[in-house]
Amino acid sequence: MGVFTRATASRSRTRTITLSGLAILGASALVLTGCSSSGGGEGDTSNKPAGDLSLKIGTLLPQTGQLAFLGPPEEAGVGLAVKEINDADLGIEIDVSYGDSGDPDNKAFATTIPQLLGEDVSAIIGAASSGVTKLVIDEVTGAGVIQFSPANTSADFTTWDDNGLFWRTAPSDVLQGEVLGNLIAEDGNESLGILYLNDSYGTGLAGFTKEAFEAAGGEVVGEESYNAGDTSFDAQISSLKAQNPDAIALIAFEETKTIVPALSGFPSDKLYFVDGNLADYSADFPAGTLTGAKGTLPGLDTADLGDFTDRLQEFWQGEGNEELKDYSYAAESYDAVVLIALAAIAANSTEGADIAEKLQEVSGGSGDGEKCTTFKECADLIIDGKTADYDGNSGPVTFDENGDPTEATIGIFQYKEDNKYERIAN
Structure with a gap:
């Protein structure tokens, strides 16, 4: 395998795939060559929050249904991110409401989505199932709310008419x-x-x-x-x-x-x-x-996550839950919350559309940001009038103009x- 070019829905992007596992595949990478968005530079002091931001988010993750085994690590990732962002005390406070996505069969989402939208959330983390997201994405983004999935992989979402409000930390299929x-x-x-x-x-x-x-x-x-x-x-x-x-x-x-x-x-x-x-x-x-x-x-080797899994277990079990059996999409869920929070600070707003306008920037997909790997480090840069480029637990992320990560393992x-x-x- 080597370098090749693929066209997707008349748009081209640079993507890097890291293959880990088989020795026969080694550490070779598949690179889809193309052009990525660019522009901008360091921000200015107008990005500095004028006051405390109160951000309300919800989750649409599987507590029931065929993907229920993914629910615990994903909810743990969201919860840990919310705790660590609030503990940082940097001018943003997040309130999270947890909801069940279920699956296309049991339709738990049909109750959860109206509930979350009724609570005036700015963003919804989920769903895990691409099939569920297809059934709710128009309702969510049509309401001006960000839908940010840690696990949706359907290629259909790359060109979905979502008003720029659908994002994901999971790579396309x-x-x-x-x-x-x-x-x-x-x-x-x-x-x-x-x-x-x-x-x-x-x-x-x-x-x-x-x-x-x-x-x-x-x-x-x-x-x-x-x-x-x-x-x-x-x-x-x-x-x-x-x-x-x-x-x-x-x-x-x-x-x-x-x-x-x-x-x-x-x-x-x-x-x-x-x-x-x-x-x-x-x-x-x-x-x-x-x-x-x-x-x-998709996802990095847990051995490369440092103390993230320890923090995740400590948080999850501290909430009275059983020990996590695996960490599937936990890092992607954590990073989704961090990126939303950073974008809110950069926009000095909790409006969904305003946050969405800054998501590509804080991921390093546009502008010429300074690399940072924690919420606090990145938030401090933004508050100081600089541009942050967050590299998270799930990888560099680096969104393209469609809200897709351009790098994935x-x-x-x-x-x-x-x-x-x-x-x-x-």
């Missing part, structure tokens, strides 16, 4: 699909079957995975979809097995607990998972069920005998 497809090919597989959820997340990621795998010389011999709420996958699995693929990619959510047993007889080390179903299955399957299976998940993981996964060393 263009990137994860590229990594997954190349991983499967690099493992020596020449043919691939794909079972995917028939929604914006599943169809998009399946398409980008197929594109990358076939570009690497492989052949996708079978593609089968299922709908949310389906409980039987026998027909799809029989169809895929009939094509005798070397490997099968499962682009799914909680249905994976039903799909895997139905795949009995297919080699576990030829199964590939994604962020939506890369979970701890130690309590769900007999030991050895998933040995050798691999998967991809996609981790590669492998399941052990106990059906728990671990990141593969470089």
Whole structure:
């Protein structure tokens, strides 16, 4: 792999993908060349807050539904960020209201969104599911409220008509699909079957995975979809097995607990998972069920997060919760809150549109900001009339004009005998 150019919806951007995990892939990077927005420079003292800012935000994260396993780390990330921003006492105080997104099936979001908008929030952190966001994004952004997802990966949001109010710290599925497809090919597989959820997340990621795998010389011999709420996958699995693929990619959510047993007889080390179903299955399957299976998940190695995970656990358990089992999208959730707070200070406003106008700047996507890695460090720069360029726990972020991060790390993981996964060393 090397340097290549891809056009996306008639716009080009510079993106860097860091592949971590397999030694065969090493630390090589895929760089999509193009042009990124620029301009501006150091701010002036007009950015200095005239007084205390009271910022109200809400969360639309999965407490129930198929992605409920992602809820704890995401809510922990939000909560820790709010605590540390408020403790810094730098002229901004955040009040957070936690709400359940559920999923497109149980529709918990239908109650949460009116509640949060009724509380006059400036921003909503969520959803985790791209399918949920598609059902609420017009209502949220139409109300002048920022919707900031730590986990939405559907490529559709890059060009969504959102009045500049949709942002995300998770990379587009263009990137994860590229990594997954190349991983499967690099493992020596020449043919691939794909079972995917028939929604914006599943169809998009399946398409980008197929594109990358076939570009690497492989052949996708079978593609089968299922709908949310389906409980039987026998027909799809029989169809895929009939094509005798070397490997099968499962682009799914909680249905994976039903799909895997139905795949009995297919080699576990030829199964590939994604962020939506890369979970701890130690309590769900007999030991050895998933040995050798691999998967991809956006985010830095926890070993590179310093004391972030310790602070996260201390905060979460201090709130009376059980120990976090993993940290999926915790850093992305934390960074979302920090970026919103920094943009509010830079704008000296808690209005959604005003904050959105400053989000690209404080991420380093525009202007010529000074690098900083904590809320306090960045806020001090802004208050001093300078421009901050926040590099967070999820990575450099660096938003483009569409609200997408232009740099991302996609981790590669492998399941052990106990059906728990671990990141593969470089």
